[in-house]
Amino acid sequence: MKISSQDLRYLLVFMVTTTIVASGVAYAVLSPTSERFYAMYVLGSSGLVEHYYPNDDPDLAIGEPVNWTIGVYNHMGSLQYVVVRVKLLNSTLPSPNQMTGTPSAVTPMFEFARVLVDNETWSIPFVWRILTVNPTAGELLVTGISINQIPLTGDLARAVSGFNYRFVFELWFYDGATNDLVFSWHTQSTRYSVWTQIWFNVTSTTSK
Amino acid sequence: MILLGIMVPKVTTQTSDLVASSYHTFNLLAGVYRLGGAAPELVAKLNIALEQMQEARIKRAQGDEAGAARLEEQARSTIAEIENAIPAAQQRAERDSATRMLFVLASIPVAVIISTFTFYLALSTWRRYERLKLYEMRIVENKKSED
Numbered sequence: 232m233k234i235s236s237q238d239l240r241y242l243l244v245f246m247v248t249t250t251i252v253a254s255g256v257a258y259a260v261l262s263p264t265s266e267r268f269y270a271m272y273v274l275g276s277s278g279l280v281e282h283y284y285p286n287d288d289p290d291l292a293i294g295e296p297v298n299w300t301i302g303v304y305n306h307m308g309s310l311q312y313v314v315v316r317v318k319l320l321n322s323t324l325p326s327p328n329q330m331t332g333t334p335s336a337v338t339p340m341f342e343f344a345r346v347l348v349d350n351e352t353w354s355i356p357f358v359w360r361i362l363t364v365n366p367t368a369g370e371l372l373v374t375g376i377s378i379n380q381i382p383l384t385g386d387l388a389r390a391v392s393g394f395n396y397r398f399v400f401e402l403w404f405y406d407g408a409t410n411d412l413v414f415s416w417h418t419q420s421t422r423y424s425v426w427t428q429i430w431f432n433v434t435s436t437t438s439k
Numbered sequence: 440m441i442l443l444g445i446m447v448p449k450v451t452t453q454t455s456d457l458v459a460s461s462y463h464t465f466n467l468l469a470g471v472y473r474l475g476g477a478a479p480e481l482v483a484k485l486n487i488a489l490e491q492m493q494e495a496r497i498k499r500a501q502g503d504e505a506g507a508a509r510l511e512e513q514a515r516s517t518i519a520e521i522e523n524a525i526p527a528a529q530q531r532a533e534r535d536s537a538t539r540m541l542f543v544l545a546s547i548p549v550a551v552i553i554s555t556f557t558f559y560l561a562l563s564t565w566r567r568y569e570r571l572k573l574y575e576m577r578i579v580e581n582k583k584s585e586d
Binding site for chain 2 (some may be wrong): 235238241242243245247249250253254257260261296309310312342344346348349406407410411
């Protein structure tokens with residue numbers, strides 16, 4: 232069948248449009264560029280954002296088991312070597328700084344390391360209890376903690392009257408440029424870091 | 440999953456060459472994934488090596504030097520196994536990546552041809568319909584003029 236010059240023009244316009252659209256789709260398929268981020272969260276004993284303490288009471292006694300789950304999600308678009316560093320602080324020790332990407336200066340007491348593929352979520356059971364404390368001049372010094380049945384001892388953290396301790400969880404990851412673990416990363420002009428914390432008190436120096 | 444910890448005060452006496460090896464192996468594995476490949480079995484092995492390293496750290500902190508050394512040796516051997524398997528994974532990833540690229544690039548003209556042909560069929564059907572309508576109108580007009 233003979234094609235009129237007008238229809239030929241329509242066909243050409245359609246063909247060019249389809250080529251542009253198909254190329255765009257192919258580009259999107261070959262180089263997916265979604266927003267890149269890590270996520271980290273802590274869940275309570277029921278696996279939800281609740282029931283963080285036995286009987287929902289943040290005033291813990293010696294030996295009282297606390298059952299949390301730490302979750303880490305990798306949405307960086309690539310394989311990642313991540314480390315969760317656990318630190319025990321009081322209210323006056325400096326927190327990690329989101330603006331400057333600086334971690335807390337406190338030495339980590341525990342670490343979890345894993346390689347995560349893109350879009351993988353890693354759930355880490357975190358079962359802990361206070362083992363020993365040492366009351367000194369209005370302060371309470373935690374000297375023993377068990378994390379996942381591994382006892383840790385030393386001068387771990389002190390707080391006035393045993394109030395306002397906190398576990399800080401920092402997410403570190405391997406950076407190929409520095410060949411080391413780093414705490415923050417840049418996306419365009421913004422600096423990101425991932426950390427979270429949960430507060431508790433140790434108001435009783437005896438077991439419940 | 441095994442959960443591992445570090446005794447307090449911080450114990451960083453783990454052989455640094457082992458940590459460096461784990462970073463190096465991770466870099467190689469990440470390269471495989473950057474090429475668009477996947478090696479979940481090697482990732483799982485590297486995670487086992489990381490667990491062994493951390494267990495070794497705990498053992499050392501607890502004073503079990505022999506146990507720590509044994510675990511570190513196991514981690515070294517696991518890492519060596521991964522590194523030996525990486526060239527094959529890289530080749531596979533390169534091949535898969537080239538195949539995927541070819542498939543996507545080849546699908547562009549195919550998509551254009553199929554959709555243009557469909558458009559052409561629709562257009563020609565429309566033109567045929569228009570001609571039929573015109574023909575029908577002419578018949579009606581001729582009948583009117585005959586009457």
